[in-house]
Amino acid sequence: MILLVDMDAFFASVEQAHHPHLRGRPVIVCGDPSRRGVVTAASYEARPFGVRAGMPLQEARRLCPQADYVEGSPDKYVALSLQLLELYTTYTPDVEPFSVDEAFVGLGRSYTLESAAGVAREIQAEIDRRFGLPASIGVGPNKLIAKMAAGLEKPRGLTALDAEGFRTAFWPRDIQEMWGVGPKLAMRMRSLGFKTVGDLAHAPEPLLRSAFGIIGPQLRDAAWGHDDTPIIPYHKGVDAKSMGHEVTLPEDCDDSAFLEGTLMRLADQVARRLRTEGYVGRTVTLKLRNRRFETITRQRALAEPTDDRTTIFSQARALWLEHWKGDAVRLIGLSLASLDRRAQGEQEELFDQATRSKRLERALDRVRDKLGEASVVPAGSLTHRQRMGHVTFGAPSRPADRRPPPRGTSSA
Amino acid sequence: MFESLSDPVDVLTSFVEGQMQPLRFRWKGRVVRVKNVSGQWVRREGQTLLRYFAVEGPQNDTYELCYDPRGPRWVLSRAWTGGR
Numbered sequence: 001m002i003l004l005v006d007m008d009a010f011f012a013s014v015e016q017a018h019h020p021h022l023r024g025r026p027v028i029v030c031g032d033p034s035r036r037g038v039v040t041a042a043s044y045e046a047r048p049f050g051v052r053a054g055m056p057l058q059e060a061r062r063l064c065p066q067a068d069y070v071e072g073s074p075d076k077y078v079a080l081s082l083q084l085l086e087l088y089t090t091y092t093p094d095v096e097p098f099s100v101d102e103a104f105v106g107l108g109r110s111y112t113l114e115s116a117a118g119v120a121r122e123i124q125a126e127i128d129r130r131f132g133l134p135a136s137i138g139v140g141p142n143k144l145i146a147k148m149a150a151g152l153e154k155p156r157g158l159t160a161l162d163a164e165g166f167r168t169a170f171w172p173r174d175i176q177e178m179w180g181v182g183p184k185l186a187m188r189m190r191s192l193g194f195k196t197v198g199d200l201a202h203a204p205e206p207l208l209r210s211a212f213g214i215i216g217p218q219l220r221d222a223a224w225g226h227d228d229t230p231i232i233p234y235h236k237g238v239d240a241k242s243m244g245h246e247v248t249l250p251e252d253c254d255d256s257a258f259l260e261g262t263l264m265r266l267a268d269q270v271a272r273r274l275r276t277e278g279y280v281g282r283t284v285t286l287k288l289r290n291r292r293f294e295t296i297t298r299q300r301a302l303a304e305p306t307d308d309r310t311t312i313f314s315q316a317r318a319l320w321l322e323h324w325k326g327d328a329v330r331l332i333g334l335s336l337a338s339l340d341r342r343a344q345g346e347q348e349e350l351f352d353q354a355t356r357s358k359r360l361e362r363a364l365d366r367v368r369d370k371l372g373e374a375s376v377v378p379a380g381s382l383t384h385r386q387r388m389g390h391v392t393f394g395a396p397s398r399p400a401d402r403r404p405p406p407r408g409t410s411s412a
Numbered sequence: 413m414f415e416s417l418s419d420p421v422d423v424l425t426s427f428v429e430g431q432m433q434p435l436r437f438r439w440k441g442r443v444v445r446v447k448n449v450s451g452q453w454v455r456r457e458g459q460t461l462l463r464y465f466a467v468e469g470p471q472n473d474t475y476e477l478c479y480d481p482r483g484p485r486w487v488l489s490r491a492w493t494g495g496r
Contacts (some may be wrong), residue, residue, distance in 0.1 A: 018451040018466035019474040019492055070414060076464065079453035132450070372457035 001116035001139060002231065003105040004146040005088065005123060008134040008155035010101035011077050012043035015070050017132035026067035030057050033069035035250040040072050044155055077101075080131065085234060087126060091119060096231045102150075104143055106231040113139060117160040124158060140166065144227035148179050166225040171198030178223060185212075197223050240279060244335020245269045252291045252328035259329055263320060265381035266334040267313035272373070274336065275365055280305035281336030284312060286319040289331035298323050305340055309378070310357065312336060415491045423477060423486040434465055434477055439488055444469045464489070 007013065011029040016022045026046035031037035039060050042051040049064035060067070081100045088095045094106030105123070107116050120137040127135045138150030139160035148170060149159040161169060170177065176186035178197050192211060194200045201223035208216030221227075245266050253259060263286075274281060285299040298319050306312065316334050364376050423437040436445050451466035463479040476490040 014451070018476070020450065020468060021472055021474065021492065071416065075455040076453050079455060080451075083453070368458065370458045372460070375458065 001107045001109075001111040001113065001141060002143055002146045003107065003116065003120050003123070004098070004138040004140075004143070004150040005084075005103050005105060005120075005127075006136045006138070006150045006154075007084070007101040007127075008136055009041055009043050010081075010133075011041035011072055012046070012070075013133050014077060014080060016043060019070075022068055022070070026051070026064050028057075028060055028064070028067045028069050029072040030060075030069060031248070032071055032250075033057070037248045037250075080133075084127065084131070087130065088123065091123065094231045094233050097234050098147075103234075104146065104231050113141075113160050113162055117158065120158055120160070124156070140225075142225075142227040143229050143231070144179055144222055145225050148177070151177075163225040167198075167201070170223075171196060171201060173197050175200060178219065180215075180219060180222065188212075239341070240277065240339055242285075242335050242337035242339060243270055243273050243277075243279065243281070244285070244333060245273075246287060246331060246333025246335075248331045249329065252330050254326060254328045256324075259324075259332065260317065260320070261381045262332055263316055263334065264313050264378055266332065267316055268309050268378050268381060270334055270336055271307055271309035271312050271361075272365070272368070274307040274339075275342075275361065278342050279339045280307045280342050281340075282306075282338035283336065284315040284319065285333075285335045285337060286316050286323070287331070287333035287335070288320075288324065288329055290327050291330050293330070295331075296323060299337075301338070305338070307342060308354075308357065309361065413492070415493075417488050417491060419488040421477070421486050421488045423479075425479075425486075432463070432479065434467060434486070437475075437477065437486065437488070439475075439491075444473070444475070450474070 012027045015027055015029060016025075022043075024045065025043070026049065027043040028039055028046055028051060029041040030039055037057050039051060039053050039055045039057060041053055042060070046060075046064055046067050049067075051060045051064050051067070057069075061069075077100060081097070085095055085097060085103060088103060088105050092105060092107060094108075096104040096106075098104055107119060111119070116139045120139050124135055124137055127133055134155045136150050136154045136157040137159075138146040138148065138152070139158070140146040140149050141162060145161055145163065145166045148166070149161045150157070152159045152169065173196060174186075175181055175189050175194055175196055176183065178200065181189065188211070189195075189200065192203075192207070194203050200220055203216075203220055205217050205220060208220055210216075212219070247262065247266070249262070282305040283299050283301050285297055287295065287297045289295040300315055300319055302311065302315060312334070367376050419439065421437045421439050424435045426433045426435055433449060434446050436443055438444075446467045447470050448468040449465055450468055453464050455462045455464065460480065460482055462481075465477045465479075467475050467477060469475065471494075473491070473493045475488060475492070478487045478489050479485075480487060
């Protein structure tokens with residue numbers, strides 16, 4: 001049996017737990033509330049006003065002016081997320097973080113739906129007792145059912161479903177409630193006459209295959225509640241597919257020096273994270289959003305995979321010069337994909353320029369390891385730093401091999 | 413409204429059974445008694461582990477205190493003392 005523990009309105013609930021005057025009130029967690037940005041999280045009290053995560057702050061203020069707007073503390077949420085993972089590992093070592101506020105907990109085959117629900121109830125009570133936070137938990141024979149069950153009743157919900165219960169609960173529901181079916185895919189499915197999860201479960205497989213490729217039959221299988229994806233315990237780590245950072249600017253900006261400084265800061269953060277976690281990447285993607293919320297993403301493959309800030313920045317800058325038409329930018333983002341693990345013990349040429357540059361980066365990494373991320377930044381990014389400070393949510397995560405093992409397991 | 417701060421403060425602290433806990437602190441010339449610690453977390457800055465405490469004062473006021481072992485020193489990082 002598997003549980004999916006989903007923290008309800010996590011960031012907002014943390015602020016309500018830590019600051020009792022916020023309890024029972026609409027709370028909106030965001031960046032600096034005096035600047036513009038987007039809603040990071042909305043408490044359940046704010047949701048009836050139509051406020052949702054990802055919404056521009058300006059719109060949230062129009063919908064819910066009486067809310068408390070609280071600047072988020074990413075470090076705090078990450079720290080609490082790790083404390084929650086540690087709590088789950090007191091029940092089983094099979095804990096897989098799914099996001100900062102969700103985790104799968106594998107209980108093993110000996111558990112029945114009822115006994116697993118009993119453990120879920122204990123975990124829910126323990127989270128409330130130790131952290132004062134609400135959580136909803138889904139229980140099921142696989143990850144798919146646990147995940148979808150967790151969303152059925154919120155906040156503080158507990159839903160246990162076997163495969164038959166899953167079909168009873170979800171077959172009458174809209175196709176978009178199926179895990180993995182987003183708005184665009186749902187629209188295409190509806191156009192083929194599949195309006196509910198039950199319709200998908202009974203769709204002819206050849207039709208699904210021709211319309212959606214390999215994913216069509218897979219989704220049909222999922223609509224029956226079938227899923228054999230294993231739990232990957234977090235101490236074993238999972239290979240990342242891409243790494244990136246993006247930032248919403250305090251105001252729409254067409255100042256090329258500031259925008260380039262911002263791009264350099266992002267390149268520095270992405271490269272630092274790649275090196276910290278032992279990756280190199282090959283595909284550089286630039287993301288730009290203008291004041292009309294029109295977003296473009298442009299990418300280019302490098303000749304060789306890299307974790308070098310200068311290489312990433314120069315490619316990103318080339319993309320930028322090619323595709324920026326001088327209009328005011330609202331959001332700028334940079335990511336690296338096609339990741340591979342960095343080879344160990346690379347051959348180095350003593351006086352080669354690239355090697356010297358690598359050595360410099362490693363030396364700067366050691367300074368940051370000791371004194372923190374803000375201790376050294378590229379001078380070219382200071383135009384960004386003077387106006388923005390640090391990009392939030394930008395600190396590198398702890399590599400898998402430096403995380404503590406779950407309780408009850410050997411660290412060997 | 414929350415104030416984001418970086419004010420050094422003197423904190424009377426207890427160390428019991430390996431746990432540290434702020435009891436009172438002096439800020440803006442007055443002593444704030446900690447009624448309750450509502451949350452704790454840590455943040456790494458390089459090799460330094462900063463310890464944060466969300467605490468409640470006696471007047472429905474709330475604060476976030478940070479213990480930085482490099483001083484060692486305490487810093488008041490956030491305060492809510494009423495008003496919206």
